[in-house]
Amino acid sequence: MDAPVIAAPTGYRLFDPEEDDVLVCRAVREETHDVKTFVFAPRSNRRFAFEPGQFMTFEFEIGGEAIYRCYTLSGTPTRPDTCSITVKRVPGGPVSNWLHDSFRPGMMLKATAPMGEFSWSRHPSAANKYLLLSGGSGVTPMMAMVRSAYDLAEIRDTVFVHAARTPADIVFRDELDMMARRNRSIRVAHVCEADAPHETWTGLRGRLSLPALEALVPDFRTREVFVCGPSPFMAAVRALLGAAGFDMARHHEESFNFEELSGAEQAEVAEATDDMAPAVRTFRIEFAKTRRVVDCPEDLSILEAAKRAGMRLPSSCTKGLCGTCKSKKVSGEVAMTHQGGIRQREIDAGQILICCSKPLSDVVIER
Template sequence: MAPASSEPAARRLAASAPWDAEADDALVCLAVRDETHDVKTFVLAPKEPRLFAYAPGQFLTFSFEIGGETIHRCYTVSSAPTRPHAVSFTVKRVPGGPVSNWLHDTLKPGDTVRALGPMGEFSCFTHPAPKYLLLSGGSGVTPMMSMARSFHDLGEARDVAFVHSARSPADIVFRGELETMARLDPAFHFHAVCETDSPNETWAGPKGRLSLDTLRDAVPDFLEREVFVCGPKPYMDAVRAMLKDAGFDMARHHQESFDFGELPEAEQEAAAEAEKTLDAEAAPAGGVRIFRVEFAKTRRVLECPENETVLDAARKAGIRLPSSCAKGLCGTCKSKLTAGTVAMTHAGGIRQREIDAGMALLCCSKPTSDLVIER
């Protein structure tokens, strides 16, 4: 077999222009890597060599064509901006999850996906500190890995303690790399907490779920650190309560604002927040106009007041729509309007050319007429 040409790699390394999703949102899958038995990393780059710039901890919103339908999902970047020629995201297979299973079973090198971003404010770069504590549970490891890789590549010898909670030793994502980083950098400390043993390994470290005693043993000076937390909602809630009970200064506590692994719970949070916002809004003089909203594919119809978002009205009507941030940032609820107009105030989760083509983010769109939505 003839050796592979190094020309594509040389072209990518020679890139000088930044990647701009507004100009070209297509990313080609370069590689798929097995991290654990149910976690894969997908390495992407534009067709034409470009450089990625982002803060470690930020995310991309992806558009996937699955079964003839466009589905939007947000995934945190797991690679580091110190290696700008490609970008990676890491996904755990979720039983019954339409996107995670499609990615694991279908996406392969050479395939193309579309992406928007980077976005998000969850980053160590926005909160400079002499010492950090990174706490992650399950797939919440991805933004922490981007932060850890960045500090390691920059050679800053930054005092970083990384404590990851996993189901078993076989479920510790990036374990080999994290252990290597800890061996090479005396200022980087990695600790894993496992609920149970795996079939091929009896866990010698702390067992069970993360507790205050376990945290104190691993990181005695955790009260002095800037803390970043990411994981399933129950994990983040438990960590928040634990830190408060320990007397931690919660002004130095930061957690990921999206719960990608527990979407239904995230929707409940977003709905509660939306209801507070709606309660604070004053009805316009002359009363509130009510508009008819029809979902063309499912043939569901609801009424939506002009001072309420389509997403909130749908939730109240028992219609479940894809959503995550409920702030016009992530793009998960992006939908096609085939009739009608809306007033939309977004935070970057949609491009102008998509708006011109009739797309809207339902979480931040209030009707100004009757609507027909392609869902």
């Protein structure tokens, strides 16, 4: 049973970033001591249509600089007048701290259309049984899925297991418990590593393990499994499911990590390094603001070359899809093959996605 994409009713048009990509903040809600939800609406008479679990790429103007970040939509397509993102404050994180400290209702930002394949709409369970496993802020796509099932009164056998440091860190705790009480096809379990300052945790303690999973969800091997959270959490879940003999074709995961190379990107870098021939031309890539210069072979993307040189640059999908690595090209020529993460008017203005741009000459990037 697929969760539908909600179409705009008569009299409304869908949010279209090609026509107007500005969103207005309607509300800011405190979820925990370090997590807030930001609710947005189009500034024109528009509505959203998306699949629960999809993400949007947002453009933040911070200190005179445009910074791009992907955030999963924590809201549900069954409430199409608004969309929302839920953001945890990260020590030293330029975007999360700015949002928590400075962003207020009435302020505006720009965004792309919803995108992504991490949704139970894309991976239906033949048995109509689902297991959602999240750690930390990985709760957001799971929340979108559960909210959509609850709003539509679906009989979708769903178990949602969320891992947190303490009970004070459980995001959406009250709402999840309420949905589970009122829709018996939804079951919720929390796992905490320690007590909170003002609450002793009486539930399952420690980290998610195979014995814990078997106790919470004895039939997990028969379910479609969705996982989202920090990289170590997802790696532990993959190992746990593999050891349990789970059919990994029914395992799906999502993560946006702006600090680490993805496995696919690491493999591409290694392959490119091993196979590089002496005849390959190398070009000079200059990053104007940081005054860094790297050499980039013509068969590597600019992002790959920069990361091999030790630079940390915002990136996520590495496929030209999300737009996180969007940068202004000051001079030079590149060959860019993207998958929708950049609009034509941005290309015309000199923007490129460095994850899918390979140099055709020396290039200067405004970053």
